[in-house]
Amino acid sequence: xxxxxxxxxxxxxxDQEMQGIGGQKLDMPSLCSADLWKTSERxxxxxxxxxxxxxxxxxxxxxxxxxxxAVTTLVAHQATLSYRQLPLLLYQVxxxxxxxxxxxxxxxxxxxxxxxxxxSFDMSxxxxxxxxxxxxxxxTRLFARLGLRCVQVQxxxxxxxxxxxxxxxxxxxxxxxRLLVCxxxxxxxxxxxxxxxxxxxxxxxxxxxxxxxxxxVGHTFYLGRKYxxxxxxxxxxxxxxxxVAEMGCYGLGVTRILAAAxxxxxxxxxxxxxxxxxPYQVCVLPPKKGSKVEEAAVLAEDLVHTLGQFLPHLxxxxxxxxxxxxxxxxxxxxxxxxxxxxxVVVGQTALEEMPKFEVICQQTGETVFLSKDGLIDLLxxxxxx
Amino acid sequence: xxxxxxxxxxxxxxDQEMQGIGGQKLDMPSLCSADLWKTSERxxxxxxxxxxxxxxxxxxxxxxxxxxxAVTTLVAHQATLSYRQLPLLLYQVxxxxxxxxxxxxxxxxxxxxxxxxxxSFDMSxxxxxxxxxxxxxxxTRLFARLGLRCVQVQxxxxxxxxxxxxxxxxxxxxxxxRLLVCxxxxxxxxxxxxxxxxxxxxxxxxxxxxxxxxxxVGHTFYLGRKYxxxxxxxxxxxxxxxxVAEMGCYGLGVTRILAAAxxxxxxxxxxxxxxxxxPYQVCVLPPKKGSKVEEAAVLAEDLVHTLGQFLPHLxxxxxxxxxxxxxxxxxxxxxxxxxxxxxVVVGQTALEEMPKFEVICQQTGETVFLSKDGLIDLLxxxxxx
Numbered sequence: 129x130x131x132x133x134x135x136x137x138x139x140x141x142x143d144q145e146m147q148g149i150g151g152q153k154l155d156m157p158s159l160c161s162a163d164l165w166k167t168s169e170r171x172x173x174x175x176x177x178x179x180x181x182x183x184x185x186x187x188x189x190x191x192x193x194x195x196x197x198a199v200t201t202l203v204a205h206q207a208t209l210s211y212r213q214l215p216l217l218l219y220q221v222x223x224x225x226x227x228x229x230x231x232x233x234x235x236x237x238x239x240x241x242x243x244x245x246x247x248s249f250d251m252s253x254x255x256x257x258x259x260x261x262x263x264x265x266x267x268t269r270l271f272a273r274l275g276l277r278c279v280q281v282q283x284x285x286x287x288x289x290x291x292x293x294x295x296x297x298x299x300x301x302x303x304x305x306r307l308l309v310c311x312x313x314x315x316x317x318x319x320x321x322x323x324x325x326x327x328x329x330x331x332x333x334x335x336x337x338x339x340x341x342x343x344x345v346g347h348t349f350y351l352g353r354k355y356x357x358x359x360x361x362x363x364x365x366x367x368x369x370x371x372v373a374e375m376g377c378y379g380l381g382v383t384r385i386l387a388a389a390x391x392x393x394x395x396x397x398x399x400x401x402x403x404x405x406x407p408y409q410v411c412v413l414p415p416k417k418g419s420k421v422e423e424a425a426v427l428a429e430d431l432v433h434t435l436g437q438f439l440p441h442l443x444x445x446x447x448x449x450x451x452x453x454x455x456x457x458x459x460x461x462x463x464x465x466x467x468x469x470x471x472v473v474v475g476q477t478a479l480e481e482m483p484k485f486e487v488i489c490q491q492t493g494e495t496v497f498l499s500k501d502g503l504i505d506l507l508x509x510x511x512x513x
Numbered sequence: 514x515x516x517x518x519x520x521x522x523x524x525x526x527x528d529q530e531m532q533g534i535g536g537q538k539l540d541m542p543s544l545c546s547a548d549l550w551k552t553s554e555r556x557x558x559x560x561x562x563x564x565x566x567x568x569x570x571x572x573x574x575x576x577x578x579x580x581x582x583a584v585t586t587l588v589a590h591q592a593t594l595s596y597r598q599l600p601l602l603l604y605q606v607x608x609x610x611x612x613x614x615x616x617x618x619x620x621x622x623x624x625x626x627x628x629x630x631x632x633s634f635d636m637s638x639x640x641x642x643x644x645x646x647x648x649x650x651x652x653t654r655l656f657a658r659l660g661l662r663c664v665q666v667q668x669x670x671x672x673x674x675x676x677x678x679x680x681x682x683x684x685x686x687x688x689x690x691r692l693l694v695c696x697x698x699x700x701x702x703x704x705x706x707x708x709x710x711x712x713x714x715x716x717x718x719x720x721x722x723x724x725x726x727x728x729x730v731g732h733t734f735y736l737g738r739k740y741x742x743x744x745x746x747x748x749x750x751x752x753x754x755x756x757v758a759e760m761g762c763y764g765l766g767v768t769r770i771l772a773a774a775x776x777x778x779x780x781x782x783x784x785x786x787x788x789x790x791x792p793y794q795v796c797v798l799p800p801k802k803g804s805k806v807e808e809a810a811v812l813a814e815d816l817v818h819t820l821g822q823f824l825p826h827l828x829x830x831x832x833x834x835x836x837x838x839x840x841x842x843x844x845x846x847x848x849x850x851x852x853x854x855x856x857v858v859v860g861q862t863a864l865e866e867m868p869k870f871e872v873i874c875q876q877t878g879e880t881v882f883l884s885k886d887g888l889i890d891l892l893x894x895x896x897x898x
Binding site: 133180 | 514516517518520537539540542543544561565566569576605607608610612614624625
């Protein structure tokens with residue numbers, strides 16, 4: 129259940145960033161007609177990765193792993209598209225399907241997963257490169273907001289095609305991609321794009337390339353006119369002449385970012401979500417029923433009420449774990465497993481003359497004792513979507 | 514694009530109502546293993562309606578048209594489920610797939626569509642009936658909030674199974690279901706459940722049954738132990754003994770509600786969305802560039818600003834249609850096609866000594882002339898999600 133809450137919040141952050149650069153959200157079908165994929169020649173090219181099926185009339189379909197064909201056809205059908213409406217950025221956040229030979233690690237690489245895919249249409253190569261750049265910057269902002277270190281590396285264009293491509297990689301030991309990063313300049317690339325024994329930086333030629341592992345969480349492609357030529361996606365230019373659009377496409381592995389974030393942020397004891405999208409920001413623990421400090425229970429309820437009152441941005445983000453038949457220790461372990469960024473224990477110290485709450489900050493692992501005002505000040509700066 | 518915005522808002526209303534009765538949201542896969550469906554015997558029963566496919570290892574899958582098998586297995590795997598945690602209400606809003614012989618009217622009956630499906634688990638038949646009732650009430654509330662007249666009728670259980678079932682039907686001429694409604698008592702049923710020439714009410718026996726047509730937008734089933742027996746979905750009862758849960762399942766056609774609402778609410782000239790989920794609540798039209806009243810343009814911008822200031826619930830809900838190269842008439846027609854509930858024309862009357870705005874209320878078709886304060890008063894009561 130918590131995964132669904134977090135997924136929804138992550139989609140909201142993605143929506144903000146994509147709409148921030150002019151992206152318009154839509155929803156394309158999962159069932160894709162084979163005709164379109166045969167036209168682009170990817171019906172054969174995709175091989176076993178493509179899930180294929182037939183309908184009751186024996187017509188061929190595939191489950192869309194990506195939607196270049198569908199979106200380009202959609203734009204081709206807009207009879208009146210003018211250069212004034214460009215760049216046109218269309219995106220969706222939907223389930224994609226890929227018959228992976230080795231699905232692994234649950235959400236990290238499943239055969240069915242949520243992906244954000246955006247497609248851009250521009251009037252010239254120059255304009256398309258500007259759009260490409262603006263999407264890369266939006267990706268960089270997104271990962272920064274999620275508190276994830278991300279490296280943008282040169283990448284292969286694979287069966288999508290095009291002439292320019294970058295991957296967004298989260299450095300992680302369990303990553304399956306091998307990256308080469310220059311110690312001197314800004315150069316970074318997927319090993320696939322270089323000769324395997326390369327050690328000198330091809331950009332600055334003085335630096336040495338250092339290898340690390342990464343989890344691919346985003347991929348951008350400058351496509352040129354590959355799909356727009358095939359499907360006749362045109363716009364009217366300044367002279368009112370139909371002109372083939374320059375395209376780009378941009379993927380983000382929505383479920384994979386979630387899985388990768390947990391992988392790189394969590395510890396043995398505690399799950400850690402990116403704070404911004406955590407399912408709840410604060411969990412308050414009243415004392416165990418029948419314990420010496422049972423009377424502090426009312427202070428816990430009071431605290432939840434006060435937080436709601438003084439911190440409107442945290443409304444709906446504070447949980448009271450009132451399973452008071454359980455010990456504090458047991459509930460603390462559960463809180464660790466669920467990944468609340470802040471856990472507040474209301475116990476002995478809350479009953480003292482100068483009442484203090486025990487506050488465990490999951491992101492840093494620190495424990496601090498704070499007065500009610502101190503706690504409010506701490507939580508005032510917590511960002512939510 | 515607007516459909517996606519409206520769809521998202523509708524999902525928010527559904528989330529509110531489902532979580533209001535204790536529903537917990539999750540996300541189950543579309544690719545369903547044939548094994549589960551063979552176990553329930555629906556693999557054969559579903560016939561051609563089920564989209565079937567094989568993966569690269571030649572294993573059989575179907576695209577889930579509904580998820581009784583999956584959710585019951587999920588609950589069966591919760592080793593420690595206790596009667597204290599019941600009723601358990603799990604739901605999702607995902608794409609479903611059904612190989613319809615005759616897909617029609619776009620979103621009204623597609624082969625791929627969004628459905629909300631909820632599944633309930635209870636400790637006794639009595640408790641399950643109470644849950645069933647509470648879901649039906651939530652559905653009724655939902656349709657009331659959307660401003661849609663909806664009839665709850667007795668229905669067939671079809672291949673889902675179970676012993677009790679209702680459909681939620683929107684009366685509409687293009688509807689494909691035939692309903693019989695008693696003119697005297699509260700009885701209402703799908704024709705399928707009665708003998709076709711029935712004219713006397715089987716409930717009050719004095720009333721006459723009147724036939725009408727309806728679009729099915731929701732369906733509820735009391736399942737008993739049909740699936741929980743097969744998949745061993747049990748909980749620990751008061752005596753700590755494993756006991757088979759009583760189940761119900763409850764569908765809402767999310768995309769279909771949208772299509773049906775447009776169908777029953779719209780006119781020849783104007784699309785009408787349920788006000789609560791309209792893509793934007795207000796569209797402000799400044800005068801055409803170069804027209805006699807061009808100077809009113811600044812008043813239009815000023816109005817948008819004022820509305821944002823005085824009506825925080827409408828922030829992000831007010832659109833300024835600044836395509837001022839187009840006539841007011843042309844933009845009014847576009848506004849009608851997009852379905853903004855309120856369209857405000859800023860023209861001649863806004864420049865008079867007692868400035869008035871021309872306000873077109875799409876839901877009623879009325880046009881009124883209001884001062885700025887009058888407009889703010891009118892819009893203050895507009896509900897948003």
